[in-house]
Amino acid sequence: MPGRWYTAGVSIEKGFLLPPSRPPANASIEDLKRAVTEEIDRHADEIVRTSQRILAEPETGFRETRTARVVAATFTRLGIPYREGIAITGVIGRVGGARKGVNVAVMGELDSLIVAAHPHADPETRAAHACGHHCQIGSMLGVAYGITLSGVVDHLAGGVTFMAVPAEEFIELEWRTQLRDAGRIEFLGGKPEFVRLGEFDDIQIAMLTHTSSDYTGFSIGNTSNGMVGKVVRFQGVAAHAGGRPHLGVNALNAAHVALAGIHAQRETYRDQDFVRVHPIITKGGTVVNAVPDDVRMETYVRAASVPAIVAANSQVDRALRAGAMAVGGSVKISTLPGYLPLRQHAVLSELFAANARRLVAEDKVVRGGHGGGSTDMGDISHLVATIQPYVGGATGVGHSEHYLINDYALAVLQAGKAMAMTVVDLLADGGAEATRVLAGYRPAMTKAEYLSLLRGMQSEKTYSE
Numbered sequence: 001m002p003g004r005w006y007t008a009g010v011s012i013e014k015g016f017l018l019p020p021s022r023p024p025a026n027a028s029i030e031d032l033k034r035a036v037t038e039e040i041d042r043h044a045d046e047i048v049r050t051s052q053r054i055l056a057e058p059e060t061g062f063r064e065t066r067t068a069r070v071v072a073a074t075f076t077r078l079g080i081p082y083r084e085g086i087a088i089t090g091v092i093g094r095v096g097g098a099r100k101g102v103n104v105a106v107m108g109e110l111d112s113l114i115v116a117a118h119p120h121a122d123p124e125t126r127a128a129h130a131c132g133h134h135c136q137i138g139s140m141l142g143v144a145y146g147i148t149l150s151g152v153v154d155h156l157a158g159g160v161t162f163m164a165v166p167a168e169e170f171i172e173l174e175w176r177t178q179l180r181d182a183g184r185i186e187f188l189g190g191k192p193e194f195v196r197l198g199e200f201d202d203i204q205i206a207m208l209t210h211t212s213s214d215y216t217g218f219s220i221g222n223t224s225n226g227m228v229g230k231v232v233r234f235q236g237v238a239a240h241a242g243g244r245p246h247l248g249v250n251a252l253n254a255a256h257v258a259l260a261g262i263h264a265q266r267e268t269y270r271d272q273d274f275v276r277v278h279p280i281i282t283k284g285g286t287v288v289n290a291v292p293d294d295v296r297m298e299t300y301v302r303a304a305s306v307p308a309i310v311a312a313n314s315q316v317d318r319a320l321r322a323g324a325m326a327v328g329g330s331v332k333i334s335t336l337p338g339y340l341p342l343r344q345h346a347v348l349s350e351l352f353a354a355n356a357r358r359l360v361a362e363d364k365v366v367r368g369g370h371g372g373g374s375t376d377m378g379d380i381s382h383l384v385a386t387i388q389p390y391v392g393g394a395t396g397v398g399h400s401e402h403y404l405i406n407d408y409a410l411a412v413l414q415a416g417k418a419m420a421m422t423v424v425d426l427l428a429d430g431g432a433e434a435t436r437v438l439a440g441y442r443p444a445m446t447k448a449e450y451l452s453l454l455r456g457m458q459s460e461k462t463y464s465e
Helices: 029-042 044-056 065-078 133-149 173-181 190-196 251-264 306-327 346-356 377-381 408-427 429-438 447-457
Strands: 082-086 090-096 099-109 157-165 205-207 218-220 223-235 280-283 294-303 330-339 365-367 370-374 385-387 459-464
Touching (some): 029 133, 065 133, 099 133, 157 190, 173 294, 205 346, 223 306, 251 306, 294 306, 306 330, 346 408, 408 429
Parallel strands (some): 223 370
Antiparallel strands (some): 223 294, 330 459
16 A cells, blocks of 8 residues: 555644543443534534635645645644555545454545636636535544544444545546556546555445535435546548638547437437436637647446446447548547446445434435436445435535535534444444444455456547548
8 A cells, every 4th residue: 555654643732632531431322422423513613614725725636735735634633644645645544443343434535626617716727616525525524533532433443544535526537547648547536546556455334425405414325327438539631621621531520420429329228227428529629720630529428337338338439430430530439447336335324314313304314316427436335335425515506616515514514423423333332333234245346356347448449431
């Protein structure tokens, strides 16, 4: 595993004083839950300010250097040993319980999107937290505050690993392929890189709470699509667009034909497969008076299962080839392994839901459905027992300039409390509940099978007339 461990004692600065008393050796699970939630409340202002600081300094995937420093500095103040520079910008802290046992990963995502019109967008990079990842870091750190400063960690059997993971948003694909080609990463998402690097080798349970504008409380059990990414380059022949267009081969026309071919496939997709294909043209030509000879496109191919992804991807490739053939040009199609569909552990979800109901009204904890988006938590859910509940506190449409957090108490603090109490449930009392949750659990695939699947999805092919 990359990086060396850093650690420091707890600071005695304002806001980080140890509590006046710690739970006694015979403390009940209820006592421990009360202690962690009270500790999160004691440090609520610091936790929320951390989320808002990250909001003000958004960074896209594998570029999250400032955000990573914020996480590392918090681990240092809390006395949590950590490593940094994992998958370029990732940070991992770990605390161990009094006895060996199950290792639970509590996760947050470092990166932002690119949404230029967002009110908190960086004016130079256009990066913006239009998906609420700054709150994920806050809620993850809230768990760290709660179980460490309260002393509850000493009552747990097993370990808690805090993961600040880069690059969940699958964007800037051409730039990320340059990182891959330079040997700095292999996969274009942060959690697949963590898996490859062995960071999940000793994790048995993983959780992350994601913000949403669809709920006023919590949602459990949601599923989502998996996907592959595609980078496409149409090549033609340049010529004077007014004087000698007949001597050129228009690569932009090839892209237009390909887009029409993709659209023509839509009625063939089965409803239960939730197929989504949404290409964009990232380069449409060079100058207006020259026939475009180099046109580039990016797209995802999403679906609810791996076989459906493979089938839809083949249809998209066929349309891309048809576009090149129609105008007499060529097309280079690079298919990049993306993310697997999200599946959530039912018993673990119910355990989280029971804790969430202590924080919000019972009717505000609902069961979610299937979403057409994708997340690399889906990859983790095929390898270890995983939950990704959703929490409200946001307004507007996700990934848009209107997506804003209007209730940090819910989106950050209550989310952190629900996860912290779930950690207590799992690891207190000798880790009996973790043993129960994992009884009979079998991952969908091994690490070796997972890496083989992702590597098998990658391809690069050129087609010409």
